Amino acid sequence: MKQEIDELYQSVVDRRKNPIQGSYTDYLFDKGLDKILKKVGEESTEVIVAAKNPDKSELVYETADLLYHLMVLLVEQGVSFDQIKEELGKREGLMSKTQERREIKKL
Numbered sequence: 001m002k003q004e005i006d007e008l009y010q011s012v013v014d015r016r017k018n019p020i021q022g023s024y025t026d027y028l029f030d031k032g033l034d035k036i037l038k039k040v041g042e043e044s045t046e047v048i049v050a051a052k053n054p055d056k057s058e059l060v061y062e063t064a065d066l067l068y069h070l071m072v073l074l075v076e077q078g079v080s081f082d083q084i085k086e087e088l089g090k091r092e093g094l095m096s097k098t099q100e101r102r103e104i105k106k107l
């Protein structure tokens, strides 16, 4: 079973709006920005360590943890996931222009 990343973002938004007792997401929101930033830092480090391990299942696990904590950070900061997608979309345009320039230089 796969979870779409938009659905994960939406679940975190829902927890923010409708707190559920015992939810880890609510626990993070209660603790606040410093705790969330600490978790993002820890999970980033764990991704780096996992990437050095030949067993890629650890990298998969730690990347999922990092993405989740990034979603919590975005929601806490009032940044929508659509804003991230828009930013990536802008780059897609820029990157294809760079690619075009490279192609022209080659001619």
Ligand SMILES: N=c1c2ncn([C@@H]3O[C@H](COP(=O)(O)OP(=O)(O)OP(=O)(O)O)[C@@H](O)[C@H]3O)c2ncn1[C@@H]1O[C@H](COP(=O)(O)O)[C@@H](O)[C@H]1O
Pocket (backbone or CB within 6 Å): 008, 011, 012, 015, 020, 023, 024, 025, 026, 064, 065, 068
């Ligand atoms: N994707 C996740 C997810 N990934 C990781 N985690 C939690 O992140 C924590 C990471 O583990 P750590 O050992 O680093 O942290 P910890 O020791 O438990 O906690 P700290 O004391 O360090 O804060 C674990 O408690 C995991 O359960 C997540 N918790 C929730 N979600 C999703 O978030 C949504 C809301 O879930 P609830 O928070 O359960 O309501 C749902 O879609 C969930 O699937």
